[in-house]
Amino acid sequence: MMRTRPLKVALLGCGVVGSEVARIMTTHADDLEARIGAPVELAGIAVRRPGRVREGVPAELITTDATELVKRDDIDVVVEVIGGIEPARTLINTAFEHGASVVSANKALLAEHGTALHAAAVEHGVDLYYEAAVAGAIPLIRPLRESLAGDKVDRVLGIVNGTTNFILDRMDSSGAGYSEALDEATALGYAEADPTADVEGFDAAAKAAILAGIAFHTRVTISDVHREGITEVTAADIASARGMGCTVKLLAICERTPDGSAVTARVHPAMIPLTHPLASVREAYNAVFVEAAAAGRLMFYGPGAGGAPTASAVLGDLVAVCRNKVAGTTGPGESAYTRLPVSPMGEVVTRYHISLDVADKPGVLAQVALVFAEHGVSIDTVRQQGKDGDASLVVVTHRAPDAALSAVVEALRSLDTVRGVASIMRVEGE
Amino acid sequence: MMRTRPLKVALLGCGVVGSEVARIMTTHADDLEARIGAPVELAGIAVRRPGRVREGVPAELITTDATELVKRDDIDVVVEVIGGIEPARTLINTAFEHGASVVSANKALLAEHGTALHAAAVEHGVDLYYEAAVAGAIPLIRPLRESLAGDKVDRVLGIVNGTTNFILDRMDSSGAGYSEALDEATALGYAEADPTADVEGFDAAAKAAILAGIAFHTRVTISDVHREGITEVTAADIASARGMGCTVKLLAICERTPDGSAVTARVHPAMIPLTHPLASVREAYNAVFVEAAAAGRLMFYGPGAGGAPTASAVLGDLVAVCRNKVAGTTGPGESAYTRLPVSPMGEVVTRYHISLDVADKPGVLAQVALVFAEHGVSIDTVRQQGKDGDASLVVVTHRAPDAALSAVVEALRSLDTVRGVASIMRVEGE
Numbered sequence: 001m002m003r004t005r006p007l008k009v010a011l012l013g014c015g016v017v018g019s020e021v022a023r024i025m026t027t028h029a030d031d032l033e034a035r036i037g038a039p040v041e042l043a044g045i046a047v048r049r050p051g052r053v054r055e056g057v058p059a060e061l062i063t064t065d066a067t068e069l070v071k072r073d074d075i076d077v078v079v080e081v082i083g084g085i086e087p088a089r090t091l092i093n094t095a096f097e098h099g100a101s102v103v104s105a106n107k108a109l110l111a112e113h114g115t116a117l118h119a120a121a122v123e124h125g126v127d128l129y130y131e132a133a134v135a136g137a138i139p140l141i142r143p144l145r146e147s148l149a150g151d152k153v154d155r156v157l158g159i160v161n162g163t164t165n166f167i168l169d170r171m172d173s174s175g176a177g178y179s180e181a182l183d184e185a186t187a188l189g190y191a192e193a194d195p196t197a198d199v200e201g202f203d204a205a206a207k208a209a210i211l212a213g214i215a216f217h218t219r220v221t222i223s224d225v226h227r228e229g230i231t232e233v234t235a236a237d238i239a240s241a242r243g244m245g246c247t248v249k250l251l252a253i254c255e256r257t258p259d260g261s262a263v264t265a266r267v268h269p270a271m272i273p274l275t276h277p278l279a280s281v282r283e284a285y286n287a288v289f290v291e292a293a294a295a296g297r298l299m300f301y302g303p304g305a306g307g308a309p310t311a312s313a314v315l316g317d318l319v320a321v322c323r324n325k326v327a328g329t330t331g332p333g334e335s336a337y338t339r340l341p342v343s344p345m346g347e348v349v350t351r352y353h354i355s356l357d358v359a360d361k362p363g364v365l366a367q368v369a370l371v372f373a374e375h376g377v378s379i380d381t382v383r384q385q386g387k388d389g390d391a392s393l394v395v396v397t398h399r400a401p402d403a404a405l406s407a408v409v410e411a412l413r414s415l416d417t418v419r420g421v422a423s424i425m426r427v428e429g430e
Numbered sequence: 431m432m433r434t435r436p437l438k439v440a441l442l443g444c445g446v447v448g449s450e451v452a453r454i455m456t457t458h459a460d461d462l463e464a465r466i467g468a469p470v471e472l473a474g475i476a477v478r479r480p481g482r483v484r485e486g487v488p489a490e491l492i493t494t495d496a497t498e499l500v501k502r503d504d505i506d507v508v509v510e511v512i513g514g515i516e517p518a519r520t521l522i523n524t525a526f527e528h529g530a531s532v533v534s535a536n537k538a539l540l541a542e543h544g545t546a547l548h549a550a551a552v553e554h555g556v557d558l559y560y561e562a563a564v565a566g567a568i569p570l571i572r573p574l575r576e577s578l579a580g581d582k583v584d585r586v587l588g589i590v591n592g593t594t595n596f597i598l599d600r601m602d603s604s605g606a607g608y609s610e611a612l613d614e615a616t617a618l619g620y621a622e623a624d625p626t627a628d629v630e631g632f633d634a635a636a637k638a639a640i641l642a643g644i645a646f647h648t649r650v651t652i653s654d655v656h657r658e659g660i661t662e663v664t665a666a667d668i669a670s671a672r673g674m675g676c677t678v679k680l681l682a683i684c685e686r687t688p689d690g691s692a693v694t695a696r697v698h699p700a701m702i703p704l705t706h707p708l709a710s711v712r713e714a715y716n717a718v719f720v721e722a723a724a725a726g727r728l729m730f731y732g733p734g735a736g737g738a739p740t741a742s743a744v745l746g747d748l749v750a751v752c753r754n755k756v757a758g759t760t761g762p763g764e765s766a767y768t769r770l771p772v773s774p775m776g777e778v779v780t781r782y783h784i785s786l787d788v789a790d791k792p793g794v795l796a797q798v799a800l801v802f803a804e805h806g807v808s809i810d811t812v813r814q815q816g817k818d819g820d821a822s823l824v825v826v827t828h829r830a831p832d833a834a835l836s837a838v839v840e841a842l843r844s845l846d847t848v849r850g851v852a853s854i855m856r857v858e859g860e
Contacts, residue, residue, distance in 0.1 A: 295738070
């Protein structure tokens with residue numbers, strides 16, 4: 001039952017991802033038609049700078065008027081790969097109003113306005129898909145939303161930013177400091193000229209918000225996500241991690257609270273044991289662990305960014321929304337029925353690795369241990385090393401609320417015998 | 431827009447997987463209703479032995495008449511977790527005829543009769559989903575069929591049988607022989623009393639057929655899959671693998687031929703480098719690598735079997751087909767439009783690791799090398815070790831058609847100076 005009128009696609013943005021989408025849509029038109037059950041054609045491409053040469057992209061489709069393009073009533077699907085909040089948000093809403101389904105790779109937008117956009121899609125009877133917004137080509141949104149729809153996800157733990165993983169991996173393998181590793185990442189094209197969104201954890205936090213919402217069937221926005229970047233991670237932190245059989249990764253962690261009454265979402269560097277599968281995720285690769293009640297522990301691994309991988313995810317969604325258009329239906333939308341609140345970071349139960357420079361004299365350990373006890377934080381291990389009148393004390397705690405751990409660190413800083421806090425890092429993945 | 435009439439589910443089989451499905455359907459009915467958009471209820475459970483106590487399974491739903499159950503016109507979805515060809519096939523066809531969609535975990539049936547079953551589902555306007563048939567809880571069918579629907583999959587390389595992975599892992603970590611490791615697997619419940627389906631590779635071959643068909647949009651049945659089990663793998667093979675920085679895994683490998691005109695599907699033990707992510711898949715875990723043109727290399731990892739993980743996959747499918755029922759539509763069916771033929775094993779391009787016991791005298795290496803040359807097989811490395819008049823020769827070839835490699839082995843066996851072929855194994859994952 002092939003329909004003859006082709007599905008028409010408007011592409012918003014034609015940078016690294018968009019040009020790859022256009023190229024594959026052109027070169028693999030037959031495959032896409034066979035898989036959708038109807039021909040699909042690129043009807044227009046909105047760009048900001050029409051003069052830039054784009055190899056393999058049909059020049060006659062280029063326009064600078066994105067608004068006019070999404071208002072065309074013959075457009076069935078709008079693919080948005082511009083990024084950022086505006087004008088993407090307005091264009092997507094306009095597309096919905098004109099009956100088009102939308103495929104987006106826009107994590108910032110989805111993490112902030114996901115609920116409103118989903119509602120608008122439902123209102124207009126169209127689809128909003130965004131597999132490419134999280135971890136590039138790695139199927140994550142669809143497995144969480146569909147494959148695990150009959151299960152109870154308890155935890156999502158992942159490396160979802162390639163730039164920071166590349167930097168931390170370099171620091172770990174070469175002993176380089178943060179700046180040096182960042183320079184290398186920039187030189188190799190893994191970091192942007194302004195790396196803030198990546199290294200400060202904004203990119204990962206947006207993805208954490210999206211994953212948490214889908215995993216727990218609730219609403220989580222980027223402002224709910226506790227965020228720490230990697231700019232403070234030192235070569236000494238990495239060396240400390242090595243010393244305890246760990247490596248340092250920037251992790252996005254979404255969990256149910258122990259009593260199940262709330263969820264938490266956070267992004268911060270953490271030590272994970274070298275035996276954990278996430279420890280061996282190298283370079284700019286991404287990987288996400290999902291722990292579910294029935295399924296157990298699943299891992300999804302692959303390239304987390306780049307033009308072609310992201311285009312693969314966009315095109316997978318394009319096929320899905322086109323199939324839905326042909327069938328006259330829509331796919332699963334937002335599922336937020338649990339309405340679980342998001343707890344603040346202080347209530348997250350975690351473990352700290354704390355490295356202190358202390359005076360090398362009797363009674364210091366007792367004094368330090370007392371601080372932990374006063375805050376109800378139980379110590380797992382202490383390692384004490386003396387050198388030339390100074391000493392270092394490395395403490396790894398048992399699990400405790402983050403607020404208590406953080407209060408311990410504050411109290412330690414004010415001790416006379418503690419000359420400095422050399423490194424504080426959470427320990428995860430055990 | 432909640433509908434009030436509940437969707438009714440018939441469960442065929444109530445063993446390890448079925449009882450877990452029944453339990454979760456009962457305890458998580460509210461979640462399933464919220465995710466589907468309609469209540470779903472278990473309407474009947476067909477079993478062979480009604481007397482067996484099944485914890486958490488409503489006794490009043492038990493029947494021994496599976497045929498009558500699937501013929502009920504109020505049944506919306508039939509979940510088939512009996513396994514085997516008959517009566518599963520007849521029951522599924524009867525379910526289709528009575529308008530029910532089917533969720534199945536039956537790899538043997540799908541690998542043999544997938545095309546006919548898909549056609550029957552289409553004919554009756556219902557769904558046939560079977561995520562649980564391959565690699566338990568690991569989402570694979572849906573990512574291949576939907577997430578990668580806009581990409582071109584070139585290769586699927588996976589560990590898809592937990593029993594054999596457990597056995598090989600034990601042989602590798604403890605130096606045990608095959609029989610000893612099998613006994614341990616049996617004692618721990620990882621191998622069945624009759625382990626033939628697992629250790630001879632039938633189970634993995636069925637999964638390879640299903641994966642190849644979906645990955646390459648063509649039809650592949652289990653009889654198209656070249657199959658070798660692990661019963662011939664020796665402690666010496668494992669030691670040889672270690673010696674070259676590899677481990678031995680039973681791999682399911684589905685590939686396009688180099689010119690793209692055909693596909694191949696095979697299951698056999700192979701050496702893979704310890705640096706390959708599949709090498710670190712331990713115990714009874716499964717993992718599948720997918721290489722796609724745009725997405726690059728993806729890996730999916732998790733528990734490949736067991737009641738709860740398999741139930742997770744079944745329930746994910748159940749939610750999907752129920753959503754489709756509510757929406758009055760069906761999901762993507764069989765996609766076999768490429769009609770690519772399946773090439774025989776002899777045409778697969780692979781590499782061999784061959785370990786020979788030879789006479790320790792001059793000219794042996796030259797004689798052996800000549801055999802390779804005569805068959806057009808190029809040698810990558812040779813390692814020669816002498817001891818007490820005997821010597822061993824370990825040859826690793828470059829890539830060549832399997833038929834040529836296999837002819838080399840035959841020719842080597844007939845050489846006077848070759849006392850025996852101690853080990854032959856393919857080398858993959860490089």
